[in-house]
Amino acid sequence: MFNTPLPTVNELPSTRQLVRSTVIALLTALGLLVTVVMPSEYAVDPTGVGRALGLTQMGELKIILAQEALADAAPPQAAAPAPQIAEVKPAVQPAAQPVAKLDPALKTDQMTVTLKPGExxxxxxxxxxxxxxxYEWxxxxxxxxxxxxxxxxxxEKGYFHSYDKGKQVKSNKGQFTAKFDGTHGWFWRNRSNNDVxxxxxxxxxxxxxKQ
Incomplete structure (x- = not known):
């Protein structure tokens, strides 16, 4: 039978060393929380490191996916009937209006996105x-x-303004006017068994x- 000798007082770490190791561990954990966990899980990125690493975008997508799952679980609401508007024919045919020229400051982009089943x-x-x-898609x-x-x-985390949404739709077009400075666009979910x-x-x- 072998007995392991107990360490001497000189071999044990000092109180100063223990405090130093504890502080280093806490600072490391705090750094990981701010730069990795918060951006990737909650889309909160106070340092900007998370967005540079692509973690903030991951957190934003998680929030959108959660909101979309809640929307799928909600019972569909019946659309209100459109009001009937009486047609009024003008007594005099109006003169032809000149064709408006497109503002050169406007941008136009065309792009394609492919979604796998469930994506x-x-x-x-x-x-x-x-x-x-x-827009039109x-x-x-x-x-x-x-x-x-x-x-x-x-x-604020999780806040967004919805302009329009729908389920099992093959196309959509319209326009929106931004309510605030920010990112505005579209989220799609493929619930079919085919690539779309x-x-x-x-x-x-x-x-x-931004894509």
Whole structure:
């Protein structure tokens, strides 16, 4: 039988060494929390490191996926009937209006996105408050669930403004006027068993595309 000798007092770490090791461990854990855990799980990135590493985008996508799952679980609401508007014919045929010229400051982008079964993706535009964007998209291969929404720069976690959304739709077009400075665009979810390709065209006064 062997007895392990007990360490001497000189071999034990001092109180100063223990405090130093504890402080280093706490600072390391805090750094990982701020730069990795918070951006990737909650889309909170106070340092900017998470966005540079692509972790903040992961957190934003998790939030959108959770919101989309909640929307799928909610019972569908019946659409209100459109009001009937009486047609009024003018007594005099109005003169032809000149064709408006397209504002050279407006941008136009066309892009395609392919979703595998069960996959969700989004395309965002950077748009300033009160600027308008017109869009049209079509889905080839099957219908999609979608949500057209916007998120303000440095907004509260999980906050977004929805402009339009739908389920099992093969195409959609319209326009939105930004409620605030931020990223505005589309999130799609493929609930079918086939790959679905989206063709999107956007025209308007925006700064750029984020995909």
């Amino acid at each position: 969700g993706k989004e395309v965002k535009l950077e748009v300033l408050k009160n600027k308008t964007v017109s 079509t889905a080839t291969g099957g219908p999609l669930n979608y949500d057209t929404h916007g998120e303000p720069y440095n907004g 390709t989206i063709s999107l065209k956007a025209t308007g006064d925006y700064l750029g595309v």
